[in-house]
Amino acid sequence: MRRPYHVISAPLIGLILLGLTLSGLIGIFPGIVRCCIVLLAISLIPGHLLLTRFLKIHGGSLLLHLPAAFFFGFAAISVASWIAIVLDISFSLYLTALEIALLVFFAAAYWIDRMRLRKPVKVVGLRSSIDPGISRVVYGILAFAVCVLFILRPAPIDYRGDHCDHIGFIRTIVLENDVNPPGVLAQPAEGESQPVKSDPRKGTFHPMLAAASVWSELSPQDLWRYLPIILSPIVFLAFVVFTGELLPPGGFRMACVVLFLLFGGGFGFDWLARSAYGQNLSAALYWLLLVICMAYGRERRMSILIVSMVLFWGGSAMHVDVLSRFVLLACTFLIFPGIFGFGRREWVRIVAATISVAVVFGIWKMSTSYQTGNIVHTHPQGLLYFGSNLFVVSPVEILKKYGLIFWGGMVVLPFLFILRTHVKYARLQLVLSLLPVLLCLNPLITPFLYGKATYLVHRLIGNIPALQAIVLVIAGAVAWGRRGALFKRVSAALLVFIWALLFLTPSLSAFKSSVIELGAKSSSTDPDFADVVTFFYRKTPRGSVVVSDPITSYRLSGFSDAKVVTVLHQHGNPNDPLALERLKAIRDVLSPFTTQEEALAAMDKFDARYIVCYRGVARPVREFLGMWDAGMFTEVGSKFGLLPQTFKVAFESPNYIIYERTANMPDQYSWYPTNPFVFPDKPIDPGCGSEVWDGAVRVKQVVVDPDMAIPGETVILRIVYDKTASVDFSLPLRLYIRFDNRTLLSRTRHYPGEKYIRRVRERSTRRFSRFRVDHTPFRGLYAPDIWPIGGYVMEEIEVDLPNALIPGEYSVQLKLVEDTLIPNQSYRDFLFNVDSYTGLECASLEVREFLVR
Incomplete structure (x- = not known):
């Protein structure tokens, strides 16, 4: 195809934008405009020129070309930033080198265009799977609407989100003139211990944003607040082209895009507001890399392989999440090359390129990740246990991280196996889901992988094309029912109805509530x-x-x-x-x-x-x-x-x-803190004697006051602990306090599924025979390492009895465990009434329908 006009003008636009940036004239524009100018100058325009002028390829469709150009430019800058980190140069030198490189690049591209103005340049468009015609217009309007949404309702920045450490890291890069600083944490005093090295999760994304912050004259927090305005429509378009490869044309793809806007990552708007998060950027890069690699399988051009490898290299350097997703995708390519259209030669090239990039980054990561010594990261969390050393990623954690609709997509994955022989898209979705399921939901493999990557294993499940699977399976069920007899029609309708009742209806209700609160959160929880x-x-x-x-x-x-x-x-x-x-x-x-x-x-x-x-x-x-x-x-x-x-x-x-x-302690000064929690030294009647934690700490006695109450009242639990030996400061304790009606404990036979039968019966009658209170002893403020040895400590807990509690005698059971940031579960928690929260009986409470005092 003949070189289009925008190829000629792109270098000049890049020069103008970069000139505004470097001259300081950018300061006359509003902050949002400054952010857009800088991101266009360092990502979209360089990526566009690299693709069209040097590699002679075009996205074929603007919907594909925009995310491809943006992320390809970002990946190219990321590779340069990675070299700067490896060479350990200063940030000021990095900034200067980047400025010179961009000026030379734009000037050279402009000069080449002027010299070849009368000579046609063949730019080959990729054969993409995007729907032609009106669908592209609709997708473009939706992308623009997403951009406008975040202009009108910028995402809040506070401690609830993954904002502050990234903003602080960007500021530290600028202030300390270091492209890879240790971060925002204070280093130990001299002689205390070895200095802490840089965070291995932080890659080239932060030096790039630090450069953007300096050039746009924006504070790191303002830059971070504006990022979703640019990134959210680009990420949305990446999902659109990803969906185009995994679903048939027509309404199927539009339905999937609507699902993404409503429920992607839990809730679509909320997910897109976090577009700058590492795990969200990694998802967008994963989608785009799959599309580019499948285009390589169709076109079989070396230039497309170069694009995919630059995305692989630059994306992996940005964040460790990107590297893990890319490696998983590359392994899928290697195992199932035919599904993606790779011939023998293309397969060999993919293998060679993947191994070379993986080896380089493997060596680099091993050199930077000198040890994983942070127990907050390494303690087992978010897992479903089948035994002491057998576990998988917890389905509850998947639900919290990706939302109920994603879970609905995982539920329909087995139906893809049925469709695989008739629908090529089912085979593609199936192989993309295979490795994440085997690695994250296999009790024989997950423990080994978790020992190496800890909680980052949870994010591999995001490679599953859950939303696309939902659309394909529901469409297949409808088609199966329409072609069959009455029994098939009823069966198909019933399956779709049950799925919608379990997954779609609750998600729509939650989405409605989230829209009402959209943008209502303040970026600061207190005014001063x-x-x-x-x-x-x-x-x-x-x-x-x-x-x-x-x-x-x-x-x-x-x-x-x-x-x-x-x-x-x-x-x-x-x-x-x-x-x-x-x-x-x-x-x-x-x-x-x-x-x-x-x-x-x-x-x-x-x-x-x-x-x-x-x-x-x-x-x-x-x-x-x-x-x-x-x-x-x-x-x-x-x-x-x-x-x-x-x-x-x-x-x-x-x-x-x-x-x-301002000074040290004065001489001859002594002050001892009062300790209201220490129990008077007096004999304690034999209590429940719960299991000992860390060999020294246990619950000694529990007193319920009053020991007789009616539903809706408040009772006080006085819990006495003792410590028989010294313990070190550690992760906090968690106390599970369960109230069980005696009728539950009197059963001698237990069977799988009894918990659900009990719950259905209780919800139908609206009367309940069990409830639980989770409590951190002393609210985490008075840890066992400072408890007196050989003495007792006591605290009082107020417990509100549910209004719908069934009258009767209740066993008060306690279990003391080490707390986790992301809760763990046992398989028994989903099937049996006696589960991992069941503890030792320490007291009893009688609940009556009426009580005369």
């Missing part, structure tokens, strides 16, 4: 957090080390230039062997049950100078390692307020107070 950030920018040296609770630390890591001792949950470095010591340091400083000496020792370990205490409203976050309760504020304030010469109040607002350490 901005004042805290301003304090650290204006009143403290850059890189000052801060001790605060994990949520506040996580927010500060994204919005300020301070270093923090720890961050929330798994946002920390998986290679950090000091993860538990960091959490212990937070506890020693902020707990009202530790001394000032312990607080100062913890601060010395990380050269910390400032303490931030939060006293605002309670935060709706799970208690796993939350380690802070606003109700402690008064007691902690007293702890530091008694030593104003050591802990000076540097800042105070309605929700925060910041202490600055």
